[in-house]
Amino acid sequence: MATNRTFTMLKPDSIEKGYTGAILEKINAAGFKIVAMKMTQMTKRDAENFYAIHKDRPFFGELVEYMTRGPIVAAVLEKDNAVEDFRVLIGATNPEEAAEGTIRKLYAASIGENAVHGSDSDENAAIESAFHFAGREIF
Ligand code: IDP
Ligand code: MG
Numbered sequence: 205m206a207t208n209r210t211f212t213m214l215k216p217d218s219i220e221k222g223y224t225g226a227i228l229e230k231i232n233a234a235g236f237k238i239v240a241m242k243m244t245q246m247t248k249r250d251a252e253n254f255y256a257i258h259k260d261r262p263f264f265g266e267l268v269e270y271m272t273r274g275p276i277v278a279a280v281l282e283k284d285n286a287v288e289d290f291r292v293l294i295g296a297t298n299p300e301e302a303a304e305g306t307i308r309k310l311y312a313a314s315i316g317e318n319a320v321h322g323s324d325s326d327e328n329a330a331i332e333s334a335f336h337f338a339g340r341e342i343f
Pocket of ligand 1: 320
């Protein structure tokens with residue numbers, strides 16, 4: 205069943221470089237409503253669990269190190285066709301391949317440090333939102 209919500213994180217590089225406001229502005233301008241949002245820092249265990257699907261990839265250690273090195277902003281976003289439209293807004297995983305005007309093209313440094321996360325399916329959007337906002341009355 206398609207839903208109208210997705211989950212995002214502004215990753216540590218976005219916060220470090222002061223891009224938080226600019227990225228949230230782009231998200232709002234694209235028609236997404238912020239349903240829940242918090243700044244938090246993931247523990248090693250959090251990052252290992254969140255990215256468990258990638259645990260056998262060669263970059264897993266680097267990914268966990270990156271995602272835990274400083275605060276992130278986690279948010280639940282609402283819009284028609286949210287998951288798909290947000291993936292379009294953020295652009296390809298590798299910023300060198302991301303379309304002009306996308307968040308990763310504008311703000312990401314590399315395939316590893318790529319500024320933002322966006323859920324890849326409705327099912328994962330629900331899982332990832334629950335991971336960061338369990339117990340909140342947003343579902
Ligand atoms: P996605 O974030 O566009 O969905 P995934 O393939 O799910 O991309 O990878 C999750 C995250 O792992 C990426 O956003 C990026 O931070 C990191 N990553 C992916 N591929 C590489 C790589 O080849 N080298 C280093 N880090 C990577
Ligand atoms: Mg992914």
